[in-house]
Amino acid sequence: MGAGTARHTGVVDRGQLADFLRRRRERLAPADVGDALLAQVWAAARSLRDARIGHGRLNARSLVVAPSGVVVTDLAGSRFNAEDAVLGTDLAELLVSCSLVVGTDRALAAARGAMGDDAVYAALPYLQRAALSPDLRD
Numbered sequence: 001m002g003a004g005t006a007r008h009t010g011v012v013d014r015g016q017l018a019d020f021l022r023r024r025r026e027r028l029a030p031a032d033v034g035d036a037l038l039a040q041v042w043a044a045a046r047s048l049r050d051a052r053i054g055h056g057r058l059n060a061r062s063l064v065v066a067p068s069g070v071v072v073t074d075l076a077g078s079r080f081n082a083e084d085a086v087l088g089t090d091l092a093e094l095l096v097s098c099s100l101v102v103g104t105d106r107a108l109a110a111a112r113g114a115m116g117d118d119a120v121y122a123a124l125p126y127l128q129r130a131a132l133s134p135d136l137r138d
Helices: 014-025 035-050 084-102 104-115 117-126
Strands: 063-066 069-072
Touching (some): 035 063, 035 069, 035 104, 084 117, 104 117
């Protein structure tokens, strides 16, 4: 129903854990990211936004492609009932991160499709180096 998030289940199979960690380190090439996967990424972001959860560093490093779909990780610094500025920063961060992987046109089209033009427009002030995480600034 909402964004996929990593959950602690008590017992983790070592093979599953190794597979999860390996997938976190993999970098996908643009050709590996089809429109369906890109839509899943933005659907996860939309679920967080609809719940007013501000991630703080919502980018490719905080997303894992699992067999069940895209999973949002690294929620330790997230904020509930986040202000519009935090949500805008998350959107801008993910837009830049996706643009680096699939190109600006595809990333923007997917963002507009999932978030709507108003949300993307509201995130424009946060599309600047100072608002992005250190990984994306360089």
